[in-house]
Amino acid sequence: MRIGIAGAGRIGAYHAATLKGLPVVDEVVLADALPEAASRVAGELRLEAVPDVEALLDAGLDGLVIASPTTTHDAMIRAGVAAGVPTFCEKPVAAELSSALALAQLERSTSVPIHIGFQRRFDAGYMRARQAVVDGELGFVHTVRATTLDTAPPPEEYIKVSGGLFRDCSIHDFDIIRFVTGSEVRTAYAVGANKGEPYIGGAGDIDTGSGVFVLEDDTVVTFSATRHNAYGHDVRMEVHGSTGDIAVGLDDTLALVSAEPGVAFPAGPTVRSFMDRFLPAYQRELATFVEVVRGERPSPCTVYDGLQAQRMAEACDLSRREGRVVPLAEIPDVEPAS
Numbered sequence: 001m002r003i004g005i006a007g008a009g010r011i012g013a014y015h016a017a018t019l020k021g022l023p024v025v026d027e028v029v030l031a032d033a034l035p036e037a038a039s040r041v042a043g044e045l046r047l048e049a050v051p052d053v054e055a056l057l058d059a060g061l062d063g064l065v066i067a068s069p070t071t072t073h074d075a076m077i078r079a080g081v082a083a084g085v086p087t088f089c090e091k092p093v094a095a096e097l098s099s100a101l102a103l104a105q106l107e108r109s110t111s112v113p114i115h116i117g118f119q120r121r122f123d124a125g126y127m128r129a130r131q132a133v134v135d136g137e138l139g140f141v142h143t144v145r146a147t148t149l150d151t152a153p154p155p156e157e158y159i160k161v162s163g164g165l166f167r168d169c170s171i172h173d174f175d176i177i178r179f180v181t182g183s184e185v186r187t188a189y190a191v192g193a194n195k196g197e198p199y200i201g202g203a204g205d206i207d208t209g210s211g212v213f214v215l216e217d218d219t220v221v222t223f224s225a226t227r228h229n230a231y232g233h234d235v236r237m238e239v240h241g242s243t244g245d246i247a248v249g250l251d252d253t254l255a256l257v258s259a260e261p262g263v264a265f266p267a268g269p270t271v272r273s274f275m276d277r278f279l280p281a282y283q284r285e286l287a288t289f290v291e292v293v294r295g296e297r298p299s300p301c302t303v304y305d306g307l308q309a310q311r312m313a314e315a316c317d318l319s320r321r322e323g324r325v326v327p328l329a330e331i332p333d334v335e336p337a338s
């Protein structure tokens with residue numbers, strides 16, 4: 001199998017190494033807007049590089065992995081689908097809600113599978129939490145808390161095209177809230193502030209945000225995110241039910257110090273980045289994409305799923321700017337697939 005990667009930056013280089021390690025993948029081909037970036041990563045990993053994305057799509061691919069900036073996802077997904085190549089695209093689906101809506105329509109009209117990259121769906125802890133909900137282990141779920149605290153902000157160039165904290169970072173929590181609870185959002189309320197890097201505020205963005213969702217099944221969900229948690233990359237979820245509780249990310253790597261006397265938990269060391277935290281999840285995610293490419297299963301995370309997470313981000317941004325509770329029904333949607 002021959003897989004192409006568009007974008008050889010942070011996550012593109014990481015996915016290249018993961019794909020190279022999958023036994024069913026014979027060849028990985030890289031392209032980047034900066035040909036030297038593709039050549040460098042290809043050189044380091046002993047893979048093939050081509051000069052541009054056009055050449056990549058002409059390279060006889062079985063599958064395409066899009067790891068270029070969010071602002072390019074719309075055009076890249078369209079190019080992959082037009083070439084008839086099963087396409088994996090990193091989150092979020094697109095920079096603009098209008099693009100995500102149009103791509104969800106495109107997904108309806110094509111037989112080419114599109115898989116959106118929310119790796120938490122393949123993380124052992126989140127999968128266990130989902131199973132606990134499905135199996136009724138927790139009774140009825142009333143409260144969920146979701147957290148993503150990053151060690152340090154990405155560079156200014158990334159922030160400018162990221163879509164903002166909710167669309168770029170919290171969107172992982174938004175997707176996994178739907179995945180674990182199996183419920184959609186009814187209302188959103190969110191706030192945010194910026195006490196760190198001036199370039200984040202300068203881009204109209206926030207470095208710290210938090211919010212509350214009420215789900216269609218009346219579960220109350222809180223989420224929080226920051227770009228400034230130097231002690232460790234802290235990604236967690238707590239699911240509380242009438243008869244049980246379960247926590248994702250509650251192990252010795254937890255980036256917290258107990259204030260209780262004599263308590264040695266968590267013993268550390270903390271995780272530094274999403275790459276350390278989610279390596280097995282990324283491996284399972286791309287192995288699953290390979291199964292999609294082989295026609296062995298449908299996309300496990302569709303554009304429709306990506307659109308729903310994006311609508312949650314959109315509602316949070318609107319809520320933050322207007323200081324009010326936003327019903328998700330205000331945010332444009334497509335009909336769910338029948």
Ligand SMILES: NC(=O)c1ccc[n+]([C@@H]2O[C@H](COP(=O)([O-])OP(=O)(O)OC[C@H]3O[C@@H](n4cnc5c(N)ncnc54)[C@H](O)[C@@H]3O)[C@@H](O)[C@H]2O)c1
Nearest residue numbers: 007008009010011012032033034067068069070072090091
């Ligand atoms: N799932 C995750 O955990 C995760 C983690 C990090 C990033 N991401 C997503 O992956 C995407 C890339 O993020 P990153 O951190 O790797 O960014 P990055 O800036 O490190 O890398 C992006 C690369 O794409 C290249 N590029 C720019 N325009 C291009 C184009 N038109 N065609 C081909 N290549 C182009 C750039 O030169 C750069 O090498 C973003 O959408 C981001 O949201 C997902």
